[in-house]
Amino acid sequence: MWILGLFLSLTAALKPLKYSSLESYSDFCSEISTFEAEYDHFSTRNTQKIEIRVITDDRFYQAGGPVLFYTGNEGDVQLFCENTGFMRKAGKELNAKLVFMEHRYYGKSIPDDKNLYLSAEQALADYAEYLVHLKSSGVTGPVIAMGGSYGGMLAAYFRIKYPNLVAGAIAGSAPVKFLPGLFDCRGFYRVTTRTFTNTPSEHFCSDNIRKSWETIKLIGAHMVGKRTLSEVFRTCEPITDVEPLLDFLEDVWGTLAMMDYPYPTNFVGDVPGWPVNVACSHLDHDINQEELLEPLRDAASVYYNYTGDLACLDLGDEGGDLGYNNWYFQTCTEFVFPFCSDGKEDMFRVHTYDFPTYSTNCQQTFGTTPREHWAEMFFSVETMKTIGGIIFSNGLLDPWSSGGVLTQEEAGPRNYIFILSKGAHHLDLRADNPADPEEVTLARTEYISIMKNWIAESISKTASSSISDCSKKLLFSSKKVHGA
Amino acid sequence: MWILGLFLSLTAALKPLKYSSLESYSDFCSEISTFEAEYDHFSTRNTQKIEIRVITDDRFYQAGGPVLFYTGNEGDVQLFCENTGFMRKAGKELNAKLVFMEHRYYGKSIPDDKNLYLSAEQALADYAEYLVHLKSSGVTGPVIAMGGSYGGMLAAYFRIKYPNLVAGAIAGSAPVKFLPGLFDCRGFYRVTTRTFTNTPSEHFCSDNIRKSWETIKLIGAHMVGKRTLSEVFRTCEPITDVEPLLDFLEDVWGTLAMMDYPYPTNFVGDVPGWPVNVACSHLDHDINQEELLEPLRDAASVYYNYTGDLACLDLGDEGGDLGYNNWYFQTCTEFVFPFCSDGKEDMFRVHTYDFPTYSTNCQQTFGTTPREHWAEMFFSVETMKTIGGIIFSNGLLDPWSSGGVLTQEEAGPRNYIFILSKGAHHLDLRADNPADPEEVTLARTEYISIMKNWIAESISKTASSSISDCSKKLLFSSKKVHGA
Numbered sequence: 001m002w003i004l005g006l007f008l009s010l011t012a013a014l015k016p017l018k019y020s021s022l023e024s025y026s027d028f029c030s031e032i033s034t035f036e037a038e039y040d041h042f043s044t045r046n047t048q049k050i051e052i053r054v055i056t057d058d059r060f061y062q063a064g065g066p067v068l069f070y071t072g073n074e075g076d077v078q079l080f081c082e083n084t085g086f087m088r089k090a091g092k093e094l095n096a097k098l099v100f101m102e103h104r105y106y107g108k109s110i111p112d113d114k115n116l117y118l119s120a121e122q123a124l125a126d127y128a129e130y131l132v133h134l135k136s137s138g139v140t141g142p143v144i145a146m147g148g149s150y151g152g153m154l155a156a157y158f159r160i161k162y163p164n165l166v167a168g169a170i171a172g173s174a175p176v177k178f179l180p181g182l183f184d185c186r187g188f189y190r191v192t193t194r195t196f197t198n199t200p201s202e203h204f205c206s207d208n209i210r211k212s213w214e215t216i217k218l219i220g221a222h223m224v225g226k227r228t229l230s231e232v233f234r235t236c237e238p239i240t241d242v243e244p245l246l247d248f249l250e251d252v253w254g255t256l257a258m259m260d261y262p263y264p265t266n267f268v269g270d271v272p273g274w275p276v277n278v279a280c281s282h283l284d285h286d287i288n289q290e291e292l293l294e295p296l297r298d299a300a301s302v303y304y305n306y307t308g309d310l311a312c313l314d315l316g317d318e319g320g321d322l323g324y325n326n327w328y329f330q331t332c333t334e335f336v337f338p339f340c341s342d343g344k345e346d347m348f349r350v351h352t353y354d355f356p357t358y359s360t361n362c363q364q365t366f367g368t369t370p371r372e373h374w375a376e377m378f379f380s381v382e383t384m385k386t387i388g389g390i391i392f393s394n395g396l397l398d399p400w401s402s403g404g405v406l407t408q409e410e411a412g413p414r415n416y417i418f419i420l421s422k423g424a425h426h427l428d429l430r431a432d433n434p435a436d437p438e439e440v441t442l443a444r445t446e447y448i449s450i451m452k453n454w455i456a457e458s459i460s461k462t463a464s465s466s467i468s469d470c471s472k473k474l475l476f477s478s479k480k481v482h483g484a
Numbered sequence: 485m486w487i488l489g490l491f492l493s494l495t496a497a498l499k500p501l502k503y504s505s506l507e508s509y510s511d512f513c514s515e516i517s518t519f520e521a522e523y524d525h526f527s528t529r530n531t532q533k534i535e536i537r538v539i540t541d542d543r544f545y546q547a548g549g550p551v552l553f554y555t556g557n558e559g560d561v562q563l564f565c566e567n568t569g570f571m572r573k574a575g576k577e578l579n580a581k582l583v584f585m586e587h588r589y590y591g592k593s594i595p596d597d598k599n600l601y602l603s604a605e606q607a608l609a610d611y612a613e614y615l616v617h618l619k620s621s622g623v624t625g626p627v628i629a630m631g632g633s634y635g636g637m638l639a640a641y642f643r644i645k646y647p648n649l650v651a652g653a654i655a656g657s658a659p660v661k662f663l664p665g666l667f668d669c670r671g672f673y674r675v676t677t678r679t680f681t682n683t684p685s686e687h688f689c690s691d692n693i694r695k696s697w698e699t700i701k702l703i704g705a706h707m708v709g710k711r712t713l714s715e716v717f718r719t720c721e722p723i724t725d726v727e728p729l730l731d732f733l734e735d736v737w738g739t740l741a742m743m744d745y746p747y748p749t750n751f752v753g754d755v756p757g758w759p760v761n762v763a764c765s766h767l768d769h770d771i772n773q774e775e776l777l778e779p780l781r782d783a784a785s786v787y788y789n790y791t792g793d794l795a796c797l798d799l800g801d802e803g804g805d806l807g808y809n810n811w812y813f814q815t816c817t818e819f820v821f822p823f824c825s826d827g828k829e830d831m832f833r834v835h836t837y838d839f840p841t842y843s844t845n846c847q848q849t850f851g852t853t854p855r856e857h858w859a860e861m862f863f864s865v866e867t868m869k870t871i872g873g874i875i876f877s878n879g880l881l882d883p884w885s886s887g888g889v890l891t892q893e894e895a896g897p898r899n900y901i902f903i904l905s906k907g908a909h910h911l912d913l914r915a916d917n918p919a920d921p922e923e924v925t926l927a928r929t930e931y932i933s934i935m936k937n938w939i940a941e942s943i944s945k946t947a948s949s950s951i952s953d954c955s956k957k958l959l960f961s962s963k964k965v966h967g968a
Binding site: 040041042043044045047114115116117118119121122125128132161162163164165329333334368369373377378380382383386387 | 524525526527528529531598599600601602603605606609612616645646647648649813817818852853857861862864866867870871
């Protein structure tokens with residue numbers, strides 16, 4: 001069984017992401033409790049509760065120390081716990097309590113109500129409620145939020161919506177600008193293409209992939225060709241229509257770019273170190289159409305069958321995972337994620353983005369009408385600029401960096417930006433690894449020093465008063481203030 | 485018919501407020517349209533709309549100019565329009581578009597659903613949605629929010645929750661700290677007492693009132709006494725229990741202090757200029773218990789029957805007005821407003837605040853369990869400090885000032901505080917009047933100059949980039965970024 005596309009939501013197919021489901025977890029991701037939050041934080045008549053899972057790790061915590069809070073995203077919180085080793089590195093250094101809170105409607109925190117209250121606003125209120133609970137139980141140190149991908153968006157959102165609870169936030173590979181009108185929708189595919197081109201196989205790799213779409217369509221146009229495709233890709237069911245295969249391959253390339261870590265990982269599928277290089281090594285010269293299929297299959301296998309254990313490729317195997325469907329649902333309610341491509345500056349098929357079509361797809365699939373400009377308004381980058389206290393980090397190998405905050409001008413003077421030239425999707429939030437590029441190691445050190453500042457500021461703010469530079473106190477008198 | 489208690493919510497009786505219902509409105513408060521907002525902004529399955537009334541006034545507006553936005557509170561928006569003349573003064577000076585938006589579930593913007601989505605969060609999202617709509621229709625100037633009382637709280641909340649939409653906010657007499665644990669719950673009654681003591685009648689006034697509770701109880705303890713009370717206060721129904729009369733009088737004194745404007749007003753009842761002085765003139769010497777009733781009635785009449793038109797006093801006349809009930813509902817859901825008094829430092833009966841009793845009252849009345857610490861968390865004063873751009877103004881005659889931000893330390897360096905020693909409840913937001921104390925006139929001038937700064941800042945922010953002082957850009961390279 002192959003596992004597809006972390007945090008993906010293509011225009012045409014609107015496909016979201018599938019995380020791995022690990023079979024065993026480390027000790028430090030096993031201390032799980034359940035928190036009862038308001039089921040609907042924003043209705044006055046709500047009396048129901050929702051149960052949200054929380055992982056805590058107190059191994060480094062010293063009383064009065066800070067709290068590092070992972071704002072869980074669209075998957076099982078244990079998986080994020082496993083794959084966010086930086087929390088433990090920082091926790092050790094800061095004597096912090098570590099908390100990973102699951103996002104409602106993901107993992108094992110799922111009510112059976114057709115996603116009625118599945119939204120970032122509700123999830124953030126869950127997090128806030130939990131932190132208030134934590135404070136009331138004596139954990140009063142400053143809180144720093146942290147997350148990767150959608151979790152990184154949530155960390156930034158948490159900071160701007162509850163700066164009273166959150167002293168600072170690390171938004172790892174958070175595409176906070178991946179919204180209609182805020183960025184160039186061709187970005188995702190262009191960065192993917194760049195990542196495939198910037199390998200030892202150079203332009204050959206992306207050129208071959210660009211060529212492959214027509215090749216597959218040509219071959220798949222007749223019965224014999226379809227049989228060939230089925231055989232080459234070892235599909236479980238004979239291919240009757242090439243579209244699912246094309247969609248699948250698009251997702252594979254995007255996901256490989258996201259997962260282009262310098263060492264083997266199993267976050268989203270089992271992949272080797274620098275998987276894009278490995279994939280491209282099969283496509284490193286100009287290959288004729290007739291000979292393209294097998295190298296293409298070998299390249300894609302780096303993602304979906306690197307271990308060689310896959311009996312057959314099931315192109316119909318989508319939607320089995322709840323996180324997958326539910327993120328898809330979120331892109332059909334409050335997070336309109338536009339993707340497009342021109343097939344020239346990128347190696348993909350042509351995709352256009354237009355809201356009416358996007359909306360119709362959502363209507364057909366979920367019966368929802370997405371709110372095109374809600375996220376832009378409610379979780380505004382402008383607000384992040386105003387409030388500050390956010391680290392925006394992006395890796396240039398990562399297609400999602402196209403929707404990230406990449407310049408100091410966008411971030412404003414109160415936030416930090418980190419651009420990791422050799423970084424894939426939130427590599428910086430993973431545990432240290434000997435294969436890490438130096439820039440990533442440096443960034444992690446910097447993060448910790450910034451966090452120390454946030455913590456110190458937060459403590460001094462609580463302890464002392466602020467400097468007043470806007471004082472406009474007028475006459476104050478408490479006796480005989482007015483005449484007849 | 486008497487009209488009672490703007491923005492009041494006593495612990496014992498939990499009574500909220502009643503605004504006047506004016507019969508005619510000025511031209512500039514008559515341009516009313518209806519805006520369709522999301523019925524529930526925070527559920528994913530909402531398809532319904534809610535109709536919210538909006539008053540616009542374009543007499544001063546010049547294209548590109550700012551928008552002054554009144555965040556409607558718990559009453560008919562036309563009434564707030566009439567009583568917020570400062571909007572017009574500032575609008576004229578700033579060439580601004582004026583908007584007064586009604587708060588959902590008040591005035592004529594009331595769905596029939598038992599207040600299901602009556603909350604500040606939903607109302608703020610209505611305001612935000614409207615502003616986005618306004619921008620899309622070409623009104624792109626900076627927005628400054630403004631409001632008095634709960635409307636002032638909303639103005640501050642609007643700024644902190646949507647700083648991307650709101651460049652600054654004037655929170656007039658906004659008791660943003662009137663929440664459990666954030667202030668001394670004896671404040672409301674103490675300030676009322678101070679206002680009554682600081683009159684030409686000095687301590688006699690408050691001493692007589694302090695004495696009156698026992699007096700009325702003593703007299704009301706027997707049948708003949710009850711008849712006397714009914715006759716003196718000219719109640720519509722014979723008094724059978726003195727409690728409603730005592731509750732009524734407590735509300736009257738509080739409301740008179742709130743309405744202690746230097747000139748006659750009809751915002752909440754018809755009252756003369758400096759009504760507390762007028763009321764106290766009936767209580768300006770040490771009065772024996774036997775002789776107290778009539779002067780007390782005369783003092784209270786300044787509020788409930790100054791015009792002398794009232795045929796009889798209806799002590800059962802409560803709850804006829806929707807705004808009244810609905811604010812009461814809000815104090816039973818998200819705004820827990822604690823009142824207490826000791827009868828020593830204040831002139832009232834002893835009232836205690838405890839949350840369990842408060843909650844039981846809410847449960848019995850509305851079937852709701854109030855969220856004791858929600859407002860403190862979600863609309864945090866700490867957040868206001870962090871974000872800035874807020875003017876907190878408070879009048880020391882106004883009992884609500886006890887829950888206001890009164891020191892620069894509380895406000896933080898990014899906000900402004902104005903303390904008006906002769907100010908009642910948001911006097912500063914009313915139109916200029918020759919009887920205004922000089923401090924109020926000065927404050928209004930200052931507000932406009934601060935607003936000009938906010939507007940200029942907002943425009944320069946949009947136009948140019950920010951100074952970067954947190955730049956942490958690491959290596960950036962878009963070619964050949966990783967090896968094998």
